[in-house]
Amino acid sequence: MSLKQTDSEIYGLISSELSYQQSTLRLIASENYASKAVMEATGSVLTNKYAEGYPGKRYYAGNRHIDQVEAIAIERAKKLFGVYHANVQPHSGASANFAAFYAFLQPGDKFMGLELAQGGHLTHGSPVNYSGKWFKPVAYMVDRETEALDYNAIMKKAKEEQPKLIICGYTAYPLIIDFKAFRETCDAVGAVLMVDISHFAGLVAGGAYPSPVPYADIITSTTHKTLRGPRGAMMMAPERNAQIMDKAVFPGTQGGPLENVIAGKAVCYHEALQPEFKTYAGQVVKNAKVLADELVASGVRLVAGKTETHLILVDLTPKGITGKEAQVALEEAGIIANRNMIPFDKQKPFVTSGMRFGSAALTTRGMKEGEMKHTASLIVKVLENPNDSELKLKVRKDVEELCAGFPIYKN
């Protein structure tokens, strides 16, 4: 029986979510639209299979097709990123990061990551996360003036602190990271270089962002952000760390892999290997830049002064509105984006002074520079009149009209 017949309640909510995704402007920098092919693979019978282990070395019987699916996913991931070995089993970005810690650290070991409030991830040493509870995080900061990473300061801090591992790769940092500088720092103190490319993996795959592969000891990534695959994650390593990485994922930190999701990842890598994905990645960055320029022209301030990626971080302070107020007002108008701390934020984490906007999802819909300008003008209207219900309704209509021209799934 179909879902509609067996569970009309959930079916109805999924249908409503589809219309909502279709009729709103999604500017959440960590979101995207996976293709129908990716979703078909992810929703397949492969969900019925246990496959603990790796292709050719399973702890369960009956994996003849599963082995091929996972082997293909691994081969495509290796080709896409030009890396020696890939592990496609991590269930999520947080799981991948847990496995990376498991591979290289003992509880109590010291590591360095960017402070959460400045764009680091929870798993990079937040006190409410295992990374901050079971390990000893030392935070590095962006420069107070430029709001960019200060590589000399990071080197200095690493020499003082002697961490065993250093993480780079963030959730809200609009500039390109200098992986070579991090490599030099790690070499100077004998630390492992862990690069978490969760946010910009699609840009790396599409050639719009430098690759960390020549420098990293271990790479973790989600597959559902700019890479546009199913919700999940992956890890990559040079030859010297291939075995320790695989062991850290299974049996170290996970049980049976989600082979249906791994099939979705294989499809995603195939899509990302096509020439059109290069065009996509380039357009994502172009679109973010146009959005940034338009917003700046309206009087907000960009953290770090610019973007070189898919995301921009806006300081709303000059507009006299908090991140929380902006997020709520924008959502009422059909513009979905999240509030975000900015470096050295004076507001509480639940309120914030900033908004984070990303261009990956709108670009997947086929939107280009013109639509970005239109989108920016709608955002500005709401930011300037956050309490004007009539105006928000009018913007909501404009949003729907704009979205109607760019269907998320064409049949």
Ligand SMILES: *Cc1c(COP(=O)(O)O)cnc(C)c1O
């Ligand atoms: C999104 C993200 C994660 C976590 O991914 P989940 O799949 O949500 O667990 C980890 N690190 C960074 C840098 C991220 O942006």
